[in-house]
Amino acid sequence: MSGVNGLGEPSDGGSTGYISRFQHEIRPLLDRYDVIRHHLADDPDLHATSIVVIGDQSSGKSSVLESLVQIPLPRGENIVTRLPIVLQCRSLRPNSKELEHVKVSISSPSDERCFTLTDLTTLESTILSCQQSVLQAKGGTDSKNSVSDVPVYVQVVKHGIPDVTVVDLPGINYANDAIKGQIKALYEKFITPDNVIILNVISAMTDIAANESVLFAHKVDPHEQRTIYVLTKVDKCSPQDIGTKLSDLRRFVLVRNRTPAELSSGVSWPELRKREREVLEEWRDVEPRFKGVPALADILVSEGYKMVLQSISQLSAQVPKLVTQLSGELQALGQPCDTEMEKKTRFDEICRDVAGRLRQLLDGLSRYDDDESMFMNSNIQNILNDYRTLFFATQKTIFSSTLRDEIKASLSKTVGITLPNFLSHPVFKLTLDRLLINSGLYDLTSTNLMLGQYTIGEETKPGVIEYVNSTVQSLLQEALAQRPLSERFEMRFCDDVKNFLYRKGEETAQFLKRLVDSELIAGPYTADPGYISTIQRIDEDIKNLKEKDSKSNASEAQYQSGAGSLFGPAKPASQHVFNKTSSPSGSVSNVSRGGGGGPELNLGDGVTLDYSSIEQVVSASASVEDVAVFQMQLSLFAYWSVLQRRLTDHVHLAIRSGVCVELKKFEVLMECVWRENSAAYLTMLQERSDVQERRTIFQQRIHNLKRASDVLSNISTHDLT
Numbered sequence: 207m208s209g210v211n212g213l214g215e216p217s218d219g220g221s222t223g224y225i226s227r228f229q230h231e232i233r234p235l236l237d238r239y240d241v242i243r244h245h246l247a248d249d250p251d252l253h254a255t256s257i258v259v260i261g262d263q264s265s266g267k268s269s270v271l272e273s274l275v276q277i278p279l280p281r282g283e284n285i286v287t288r289l290p291i292v293l294q295c296r297s298l299r300p301n302s303k304e305l306e307h308v309k310v311s312i313s314s315p316s317d318e319r320c321f322t323l324t325d326l327t328t329l330e331s332t333i334l335s336c337q338q339s340v341l342q343a344k345g346g347t348d349s350k351n352s353v354s355d356v357p358v359y360v361q362v363v364k365h366g367i368p369d370v371t372v373v374d375l376p377g378i379n380y381a382n383d384a385i386k387g388q389i390k391a392l393y394e395k396f397i398t399p400d401n402v403i404i405l406n407v408i409s410a411m412t413d414i415a416a417n418e419s420v421l422f423a424h425k426v427d428p429h430e431q432r433t434i435y436v437l438t439k440v441d442k443c444s445p446q447d448i449g450t451k452l453s454d455l456r457r458f459v460l461v462r463n464r465t466p467a468e469l470s471s472g473v474s475w476p477e478l479r480k481r482e483r484e485v486l487e488e489w490r491d492v493e494p495r496f497k498g499v500p501a502l503a504d505i506l507v508s509e510g511y512k513m514v515l516q517s518i519s520q521l522s523a524q525v526p527k528l529v530t531q532l533s534g535e536l537q538a539l540g541q542p543c544d545t546e547m548e549k550k551t552r553f554d555e556i557c558r559d560v561a562g563r564l565r566q567l568l569d570g571l572s573r574y575d576d577d578e579s580m581f582m583n584s585n586i587q588n589i590l591n592d593y594r595t596l597f598f599a600t601q602k603t604i605f606s607s608t609l610r611d612e613i614k615a616s617l618s619k620t621v622g623i624t625l626p627n628f629l630s631h632p633v634f635k636l637t638l639d640r641l642l643i644n645s646g647l648y649d650l651t652s653t654n655l656m657l658g659q660y661t662i663g664e665e666t667k668p669g670v671i672e673y674v675n676s677t678v679q680s681l682l683q684e685a686l687a688q689r690p691l692s693e694r695f696e697m698r699f700c701d702d703v704k705n706f707l708y709r710k711g712e713e714t715a716q717f718l719k720r721l722v723d724s725e726l727i728a729g730p731y732t733a734d735p736g737y738i739s740t741i742q743r744i745d746e747d748i749k750n751l752k753e754k755d756s757k758s759n760a761s762e763a764q765y766q767s768g769a770g771s772l773f774g775p776a777k778p779a780s781q782h783v784f785n786k787t788s789s790p791s792g793s794v795s796n797v798s799r800g801g802g803g804g805p806e807l808n809l810g811d812g813v814t815l816d817y818s819s820i821e822q823v824v825s826a827s828a829s830v831e832d833v834a835v836f837q838m839q840l841s842l843f844a845y846w847s848v849l850q851r852r853l854t855d856h857v858h859l860a861i862r863s864g865v866c867v868e869l870k871k872f873e874v875l876m877e878c879v880w881r882e883n884s885a886a887y888l889t890m891l892q893e894r895s896d897v898q899e900r901r902t903i904f905q906q907r908i909h910n911l912k913r914a915s916d917v918l919s920n921i922s923t924h925d926l927t
Contacts, residue, residue: 232511233296233369238917239514240294240371242521245914247357249907252524253399255513256373257506260393260419261407263377266438269463270407271374273499274506275367276475277308277360279374280330280337285385289337290357290396291374295367309361312336320359333358353388355395366475368503370510372405378418390422398426401517403509404433410443410460414451430456434509436502438463441485449491459502460486518921525915529908536904539897540689549891552689553880554873559685560678561872567677568866582677586866589670590858592662593655597850600645602813604843613637613835629841630834637842638849639726648726651857652719656711670861671711674869675704690897695890698883706879714864721856725849732848740810740844747807748824751817811847 243254261267268279268287275295280286298304310332311320321332336358344354353376375396376389397404406423408414414435423433435458440448452458462482464473473481479500486497495501543549566572567582579585603609616633642648654660658669668676679700686696807815822828823836868875880887893901 235921236369236371236511236514237296238921239518242518242914242917243371244359245910245917246521249528249910251528252521252911253401254521255401255403255510255517256371256396257403257405257510258373258375258396259405259407260375260397260422261377261436262409262412262417262419263379265377265407265409265412265419266463267374267377267407270436270438270461270499270502271372273461273464273475273478274372274503275362276364277326277362278330280333285376285379285382286334287337287374287376288352288385289340289354289376290392291333292357292359292371293374294359294361294371295369296361296363297367297369298363298365300365304363306364308363309359310336311359311361312340312356329360333360351382351384353385353392355392368507370503370506372506380418393419393422394426397422400432401513401520402432403506403513405436405506406433407436407438410437410440410448410451414454433457434459434505436461440489445489445491448489452492457505458496459505460489460492460497461499461502462486518918521914522918522921525911525918529911529915532904532908532911536901536908538688539893539901539904542901543691543892546888549888550880552691553876553887553891556682556685556689557873557876559688560681561870561876563681563684564678564869564872568870580677580680582674582869583866585673586670586861589655589667589673590854590861592660592667593650593857594850594854596645596647596650596660596662597846597854598811598813600641600647601811601843601846601850603645604641604846605809605813605815605819605839609637609641610835610839612640613838614831617831617834617838629837634838634841634845635730637838638730638845641842641846642722642726648722651722651853653715655857656715656718656861657708670865671708674711674865675707678703678707678869690894692890692892692894695887695892698886698890699879702879702883703876706875706882710868710875711865714860717860717864718857721860722853725853730845730849732845732852734848734852736851737844737848740847741840744807744809744840744844748820751805751807752824809843811850813843 239254243256246252246254259267259271263285268281271293272279275293279291298306305324308323308326308329309320310323310329321336323329323332340354340356340358341352344352344356357373373396375392378389379385396402404423404427406419408417408420414420423430427433433456435455437448437451437458437460439462440460441462448460462485464478468478479498482498486492489497495504540552540555541548543552564582567576567580570581570583572581613633616636617630620630620633646654650660654669656670657672659666659672660669661667682700682703805817807817807820809815820836823832
């Protein structure tokens, strides 16, 4: 920036063309960038370039800044500045008619509520007053343990100052560990971004390598690419002492501090510049461009302007992308839930998500990451299969000795009432009802299968509605996680859905109860030919078994009488006639050899009967009572086969139509839930506090980014050359 020095004054007589360009091009660009900097001040992803001043409390940082901007800043024994002070310096040209003034504000450099001062004697107290307001808003007072990252803006319009913006951070205080930790966090926040110039003010009288601010700067800028050291109090040291320290610094500027005597006597700034030049003449090994506050101003203006040009080019690409990204994240939160229409819309969106997933699961179209418990179609079918299995398990008990004794006891009470060779209808019905009730199939069909739990083997499993409710609740939680609402609403809504589905399940359970009650009240009845055919088939098998038994006995008698010597040796036991698997007519028989070596009678449905258990019943010497009991068991077995097919088919269809088909209309069901609870929902249906906070942050960031983008769009490529 040849043609003007860092203090805004023409060098070597000045260049009218350059001054004109500065006034009409460079100055407006810097002003607009200050607006961009303000809009991006709180954005965590984008950082406007800035010059950040750090240093120990006793390093002379305030004195350097006062000399640079020529205004009084807060001073004191202990830490006085407890927040960042953004100094926006704008130099008045010699022919300017504008009065020198300073504006102090909290929220924005263009805030209408700012303090405009022409009397600089009140500037220090005004800054401290603004600082106290910020600290009180934070939730504390201006105490010794309070620091804030909210900046106070000080816009200085004055003759003889550099056109630069610097951020002055509180000095590191070693006496207070609590506030030292807060200041370190403040330093890390402001100097970490790569586009920040670090102005590290260090006393020449200290050990530079062990200085806290140096360690901080090295942590974020280890190669000192963007760090400028300002060595103060050089008049207190000899050139030889300072020379050894300068060898370790990449970029530096030497300055002389204003002494307490000069401060109290009010020595003018030009006189202070003159005294500084006289002191720094002793450092002949240091180039003039690294000595004095004017040299520091030159460096700051030059470096700052280059960083601004580079930052504008980067931000022009970054800001629109970030706006698009944040807008997508804001949209993902869904519409806000302020009005009744917005609340109903959010409710419908959640229900629509769940309904879509339910239809997929019921159609067998689960996602790759779904657990097996989410396979609704197959899991409901497994429950129905268990129901059928329990029917078969009960059917196997019909020929048990326990049931035979119960039938015998019941038949003994009907002696003389019915003919011996007729099936007793009352005993049949009584035994059938006992089978249904004592086996638990009545309770299972009427209640537990739908609304409770059931036991198969030693395992207890959930019924249809309990399983469906657990699956729907999982889907609800999944949908609510994507559109979070108040915890109060989520709990109420989930409970209402659970109760509603239970009521729907009760409707199906009532139908199944009427179904099984009709079997108890109006049964037994069937027009199914399978009942008669089963009895006939078993009778035929028993007849075949008896014929084989007769032939076997005849062969044995012949052998015992000596036929063995006439026709050869007797057949071994392994070739007994019961091993044959064909009937006398040549057709396939249901007789086979059992595990104990004897023949078995296959009754069907996986039930087999050992011939030895019925041999006495089917023999010619069997009693009327034993035959009657066996005929009753046989009829119960045949009827139970019909009953289990009838009930399991009806239960299957009822559950499929009353549960699965209804769940595919989940959105319609949820409209009923809304109508029942709309008053409560409209009160409770609101976003969670964390979602509201995220929405507010997104909206504020997008707002600030768009305002920054508007400023960037008004900067032409000509302005950047």
